[in-house]
Amino acid sequence: MSEIKIDTAKKYNYVLIGDSHVQFWSIGNNSLNLGMTGQTSEQIKLKYLLLKNEIKSGQKLIISVGANDVKSIATNPEKKEEIIKKCIENLQLIISENKNKFDRIYVMTVPPDFHVSFPYNFINYEDTFTSKLKINDEIRKLALKNKIVLIDTYEIFKNKTGYEYSIDGVHMNEKAYKILNEKIK
Template identity: 30%
Template sequence: MKKIIYGLFFGDSITYGEYDGVFGGWVDILKRYALQRFHEGNGDELILFNLGIGGESTEGLMKRLPYELSARNSADGNLVFLAYGANDLAIKDGAYIISPEIFKSNMEAAIRQTKQFSNDIYLVSILPVSKKIDGVVVGSGKLRTNEEVVVYNQILKGLAANYSLIYIDFYTAFLEDKELLLSADGVHPNEKGYGMMAEIALPIIEKYL
């Protein structure tokens, strides 16, 4: 008998797929792929939920995580992706949105809660920002630096190691060609960038199909 497995993607606007008018972002590409495979009659059914919210930090995640998990809990198993940090590390009015210490604490709490629902948890790296906005206060009043991206990614890597989770390293994949893979705002991927993210994540999805 075929299983029905749920895949839950928590994150911000990069998870949601903002600025991708062609494919709808990396999660939606994976969603369509899983659906296509199911219609071809191959393997188990994997239903993917894009739970990305634009502008969300780990503070927002803390508020909604228990409710989202209990609302989408498959008896056959769940896989959960946690993709946070791009908003947490932003500096506004001279202070972090979420400091590195609180970011680590929030992510640890999220991992512990998620472990009650799933053993298949993936931590997603933060993307580098374009050199044109590195250290620059943008229209929203936020400032991001690649230096902070590295600091927050180190926290994610450490948590992945401590809790035996898989760390999806989009950061390294983007680093060399980031100016070609990021959209005009310097933070979100463009269609090419989102496509590459989906390609990197596809082998993970394949394991459940």
């Protein structure tokens, strides 16, 4: 893994933290992208806590959590409620810690599957699908409660199919990110 380089004197236009849904999002030159493929909300929280003193401030913070928590439910369906609860607690911690550091905070819902033929045939699909819906409902409530901006990727892309907005059926492509860029202006 490469070292994360943060210019502690710099006020970034955008700081992105989360899973692969922000990792692949290119916003501009003056941004700090801390997204990483495969990370659960617990790992994202721990990364944030390790780096929080280095991230002095920024204009806009974008947070994406939940997708890999949903994936972990496929192999741990008996822990579904516990995983969802912990995911939302981790997100709330990141939001709370940053309310006074950023001019604006955005939180993303977990995007839908884009219904293309791909090799991600989840076991316990019903559990993962309903868990994604529940996590997204909780993310919407957190956004409202904390008076932050919601980027509802699930609603934006729920009727989009194929590769028009996705590179692999799970991750968004450049065209999808252009739509999200419009949402954060």
